[in-house]
Amino acid sequence: MAPITTASNDETHQALLDKLDLFPIPKPFRNPHWKPPQRRNKNLRQILADAQRAQTSLLNTQQNSGASTPIPPSDGTQTPPSSLHPNPAQASQDLSRAVLEKNTKQLHNGNTGLLTPGGATGGVVPSVTYNSIAAAPSLKPKRKYCDITGLPAAYTDPKSGLFYYNAEIYGVVKGLSTTQVQEYLAARGANTVLK
Amino acid sequence: MPHYTVPVISQSGRNSPKPPVEHLYPVSEPPYHGQLPTDTSTYRASSSSTAIVIDNGSSSIRAGWQTDASPRLQFPPVMARYTDRKLNRKLTFVGSEIYFDGTARGQAKNIYEPGSNIINNWDVLEGALDYIFIKLGIPGRDGVVDRPVVMTEPLANLGYSRRITNEIFYELYNVPSVAYGVDSLFSFNYNGGKTGLVLSSANTSTHLIPVVDRQPLISHATRLDWGRSHCVEYLTRLLKTKYPGLLTAGKVTDTQIEDLVRSHCYISQDYDNEMVHFLDWTGLEDRDHIVQLPFQEKEVIQKTEEEIRRAEEKRREGGRRLQEQAAKMRLEKLVRKEQELEWYKQLQQQVQDATTKKEVRALLEDEEFRDESHLDRKIKEMEKSIRKQRNKDVGDMEEEPEEPPTYPLLDIPDEELDEDEIKAKRAQRLLKSNHDARARAKAEKAAEKARQDEIKRLDDEHREKHFDDWVEERRAARSALVQQIKDRERLKAELGNRKSQASQMRMKHIANLASDTPIGRKRRRGGGDDDGFGADDADWMIYREIQAGKNEDDEDDEDEDIGTQLKAIEAQLLEHDPQFTEQSTADAQRDWTKSLVHAFVRGPWPFDPESAAESSQFHLNVERIRVPEVVFQPSIAGVDQAGIVEIAEDMLTQRLASNPARDLLLKDIFVTGGYTLFQGFEERLRNDLRAIMPIDAVLNVRKAKDPVLDAWKGAARWANSAESKPAFVSKAEYLEKGSDYIREHALGNVYP
Numbered sequence: 001m002a003p004i005t006t007a008s009n010d011e012t013h014q015a016l017l018d019k020l021d022l023f024p025i026p027k028p029f030r031n032p033h034w035k036p037p038q039r040r041n042k043n044l045r046q047i048l049a050d051a052q053r054a055q056t057s058l059l060n061t062q063q064n065s066g067a068s069t070p071i072p073p074s075d076g077t078q079t080p081p082s083s084l085h086p087n088p089a090q091a092s093q094d095l096s097r098a099v100l101e102k103n104t105k106q107l108h109n110g111n112t113g114l115l116t117p118g119g120a121t122g123g124v125v126p127s128v129t130y131n132s133i134a135a136a137p138s139l140k141p142k143r144k145y146c147d148i149t150g151l152p153a154a155y156t157d158p159k160s161g162l163f164y165y166n167a168e169i170y171g172v173v174k175g176l177s178t179t180q181v182q183e184y185l186a187a188r189g190a191n192t193v194l195k
Numbered sequence: 196m197p198h199y200t201v202p203v204i205s206q207s208g209r210n211s212p213k214p215p216v217e218h219l220y221p222v223s224e225p226p227y228h229g230q231l232p233t234d235t236s237t238y239r240a241s242s243s244s245t246a247i248v249i250d251n252g253s254s255s256i257r258a259g260w261q262t263d264a265s266p267r268l269q270f271p272p273v274m275a276r277y278t279d280r281k282l283n284r285k286l287t288f289v290g291s292e293i294y295f296d297g298t299a300r301g302q303a304k305n306i307y308e309p310g311s312n313i314i315n316n317w318d319v320l321e322g323a324l325d326y327i328f329i330k331l332g333i334p335g336r337d338g339v340v341d342r343p344v345v346m347t348e349p350l351a352n353l354g355y356s357r358r359i360t361n362e363i364f365y366e367l368y369n370v371p372s373v374a375y376g377v378d379s380l381f382s383f384n385y386n387g388g389k390t391g392l393v394l395s396s397a398n399t400s401t402h403l404i405p406v407v408d409r410q411p412l413i414s415h416a417t418r419l420d421w422g423r424s425h426c427v428e429y430l431t432r433l434l435k436t437k438y439p440g441l442l443t444a445g446k447v448t449d450t451q452i453e454d455l456v457r458s459h460c461y462i463s464q465d466y467d468n469e470m471v472h473f474l475d476w477t478g479l480e481d482r483d484h485i486v487q488l489p490f491q492e493k494e495v496i497q498k499t500e501e502e503i504r505r506a507e508e509k510r511r512e513g514g515r516r517l518q519e520q521a522a523k524m525r526l527e528k529l530v531r532k533e534q535e536l537e538w539y540k541q542l543q544q545q546v547q548d549a550t551t552k553k554e555v556r557a558l559l560e561d562e563e564f565r566d567e568s569h570l571d572r573k574i575k576e577m578e579k580s581i582r583k584q585r586n587k588d589v590g591d592m593e594e595e596p597e598e599p600p601t602y603p604l605l606d607i608p609d610e611e612l613d614e615d616e617i618k619a620k621r622a623q624r625l626l627k628s629n630h631d632a633r634a635r636a637k638a639e640k641a642a643e644k645a646r647q648d649e650i651k652r653l654d655d656e657h658r659e660k661h662f663d664d665w666v667e668e669r670r671a672a673r674s675a676l677v678q679q680i681k682d683r684e685r686l687k688a689e690l691g692n693r694k695s696q697a698s699q700m701r702m703k704h705i706a707n708l709a710s711d712t713p714i715g716r717k718r719r720r721g722g723g724d725d726d727g728f729g730a731d732d733a734d735w736m737i738y739r740e741i742q743a744g745k746n747e748d749d750e751d752d753e754d755e756d757i758g759t760q761l762k763a764i765e766a767q768l769l770e771h772d773p774q775f776t777e778q779s780t781a782d783a784q785r786d787w788t789k790s791l792v793h794a795f796v797r798g799p800w801p802f803d804p805e806s807a808a809e810s811s812q813f814h815l816n817v818e819r820i821r822v823p824e825v826v827f828q829p830s831i832a833g834v835d836q837a838g839i840v841e842i843a844e845d846m847l848t849q850r851l852a853s854n855p856a857r858d859l860l861l862k863d864i865f866v867t868g869g870y871t872l873f874q875g876f877e878e879r880l881r882n883d884l885r886a887i888m889p890i891d892a893v894l895n896v897r898k899a900k901d902p903v904l905d906a907w908k909g910a911a912r913w914a915n916s917a918e919s920k921p922a923f924v925s926k927a928e929y930l931e932k933g934s935d936y937i938r939e940h941a942l943g944n945v946y947p
Contacts, residue, residue: 016295020230022326023276023287029328029335034367036317040359044313047355128413129947130313130351133402135419136845138837142830143198143467149474149795150433150817152199152467168791174688180436187432189833 048131147184148172161185199467210476210788213799219487222447223454225294231268235332246343246914247331250378250907253307254398254423254869257907258327261345261914266907268330272306274322275299289326310425312349312399314356321363339369343923345914347378347906350402350416352944358934365929372923376913378906379404380411380942382867382899385909390856391863394839396870398422401826403842407856409941415850417842421829423870426822427453429832437796438813445488445811455815456822459484462875463820464882473817474794483798483816490811529584536577543570602627658771666772669764676761704741823873840883847888861892867899913942
């Protein structure tokens with residue numbers, strides 16, 4: 001274990017290590033009987049895929065299942081809570097549906113100017129999700145900048161696809177190996193990704 | 196129309212040199228801030244409704260009591276947990292405390308998924324919460340944290356993330372109640388905002404949230420996936436391509452790059468124009484920041500003059516000794532040879548004195564001589580070599596003028612000679628032709644010299660008479676050479692490319708040579724197998740052609756040849772042509788002060804590849820504005836999303852155009868988050884928005900008082916106020932209604 005600074009020697013470093021270590025410190029505030037669920041670390045893509053699947057299945061059970069009548073077309077005047085199914089078989093989806101319907105009601109009772117997207121699709125599709133708030137692609141023309149120097153670029157090398165500023169940089173571009181070209185392209189996400 | 200104008204490049208020679216480098220920026224030390232104190236007094240003074248406020252940021256976690264003025268704990272969201280083999284025990288470090296030790300640094304894991312604002316490592320979150328509760332002095336009887344918690348979460352947090360967080364709070368720590376809120380809204384609220392557009396540009400993402408009458412219009416909120424952590428990644432990428440291998444060799448860490456981003460980057464007010472002129476010679480020394488990585492100076496042993504002299508002396512001494520030895524040996528040899536000669540001469544004498552032929556033959560055969568003439572030749576040879584050596588070593592004998600050899604036998608026809616004489620004649624002929632050839636070469640050399648002199652004389656004469664023509668010719672010759680060099684370079688480059696015309700031609704030639712029925716050369720009718728290759732000398736050139744690029748030495752020789760020719764012509768032009776100056780020579784035009792690449796990689800200073808210090812430096816110039824610019828133009832870094840100004844434009848002129856509160860939104864554009872700490876962020880945003888908004892619109896951009904800490908402060912103030920009370924979800928509610936249940940409030944997320 002290497003100390004980071006030259007100022008500390010092994011002994012002081014060991015003392016510091018003992019002092020900072022959290023492992024032996026008792027943590028009585030933790031529930032001793034609690035076990036974390038297996039494989040709870042998921043990355044963003046997995047979480048989104050799972051959420052997407054859950055949502056689709058929810059929508060399917062609401063709209064397509066023969067056991068439930070579809071939500072009455074919301075004309076804004078009435079979505080009484082009694083429209084929740086009395087059928088106990090539907091109980092599992094009731095909370096989510098209750099909220100969805102609440103949203104629908106809200107949408108159509110007021111604030112329409114403010115909350116449009118949900119209202120437009122009938123209020124069944126959730127209005128705000130992690131995906132839905134992501135910014136859309138730009139509609140403006142992309143400006144080209146030299147991949148080597150970052151200066152504004154007027155030219156593109158047809159062979160490698162790199163943008164370059166002037167003849168001198170072109171000389172550099174010509175001398176690049178395929179790997180280097182890919183590295184430069186990767187900086188603006190234009191590299192070839194092999195799958 | 197291009198979005199920039201290219202400056203006119205002047206051809207006026209070398210740029211003036213810059214003063215020596217004044218300031219080198221070091222890379223930062225690991226950010227170890229010492230141990231955070233544990234304080235139990237506040238806990239004892241607090242009531243059961245005093246909340247613990249946690250701003251769960253991705254650059255750093257800030258935590259404290261709601262009654263604190265500012266967060267008492269601030270630490271990066273990292274934990275290192277590992278077993279040390281030498282000590283044989285488990286170790287856990289959290290926050291900046293991991294930086295004190297190399298292994299801990301290496302083992303550190305971040306709470307967040309790299310590049311996103313989503314929690315991905317729940318063990319680390321647990322570790323961080325443990326750390327907070329320890330430092331806040333929670334006694335924790337029976338596995339209970341008996342204080343409510345207010346925590347920030349990203350806008351439109353994922354259900355899964357919230358579920359696991361809830362699980363940890365309610366089931367692991369048995370927290371009585373928890374409330375969640377969005378950091379940027381807390382910050383806006385803290386800075387007294389009511390209606391406005393909140394632009395929060397933080398470490399992992401950038402959000403724009405319109406707020407009307409304290410109510411966020413979450414459905415219009417927009418997220419751009421770019422934050423300061425992406426800047427770090429982007430700068431790393433750029434530096435890796437700019438200085439291949441340097442970052443790895445210099446062991447540059449992410450925290451160091453982050454520090455560079457923070458201290459050197461700024462937002463350009465006019466990106467395209469500033470960029471075009473960024474590498475201009477004028478003022479480059481101020482724009483170019485040099486970062487010096489730690490390096491090992493190469494050992495250069497400085498010898499004193501005394502030492503050098505002594506070494507020289509020693510070497511000379513050795514040389515002398517060797518020379519003496521050689522001379523001695525040569526002398527011995529000479530003596531031996533002379534003795535031998537003496538002996539042969541005696542033999543000759545004996546032979547001459549001998550009376551019978553038999554005796555003569557016996558004498559000769561003993562010494563393996565064929566006949567008398569053989570002996571004579573041997574003696575003559577020996578005399579000659581002895582004379583030569585004497586001359587060289589002792590210098591006591593004058594070289595006899597070599598008499599032109601005579602070839603008496605050559606003119607006599609063969610018929611009149613016997614066998615031996617014919618042999619001798621053959622030898623003489625050989626000697627004669629040798630001699631003649633040497634003479635011819637000598638004559639040719641003299642003639643060539645005369646010719647050169649003549650050419651020179653004519654040239655001088657020509658120059659004196661028709662100066663303009665002469666200059667014209669020389670210039671043409673020079674440009675032809677330059678062209679030749681260029682052609683050669685192009686050919687070399689093209690041969691590297693398999694698809695280029697040059698290499699395709701080469702392949703064709705090779706195939707043609709190998710083929711039985713070559714195309715191009717017509718087979719002679721009835722000519723049998725012979726295709727006539729080689730009849731023309733030019734045919735052989737094909738082998739030279741297909742070899743091009745293979746024997747580099749040869750090429751280099753030719754290159755050098757052209758180079759010297761060019762040098763010679765340039766020297767002549769320099770001497771006589773007043774318009775041809777030092778600066779127009781090919782060397783001057785390749786001068787590094789003119790090179791854009793040099794300015795980009797090495798700044799306005801010369802570069803010495805031998806210097807260890809200079810090789811472990813990197814120059815930040817265009818990167819200083821290129822990196823933070825991405826939030827305005829995400830396409831630079833390959834993010835397929837609109838920039839913040841375009842998002843704001845879309846929001847204010849399209850989606851909310853008919854909203855009565857739109858003008859109010861414009862009046863309060865509120866920026867917060869770590870990204871806005873870049874110098875010039877507000878000004879740039881204001882200018883860009885001004886450009887797209889109606890001329891009479893009142894536009895006001897303001898920055899949070901403290902873009903980094905205001906989120907926590909806002910959350911603490913909110914937790915203190917009565918309005919937060921209904922937003923808490925108690926453990927009982929959690930158990931009854933499930934993990935998805937949240938209470939919506941003005942500073943938090945809505946149910947999806």
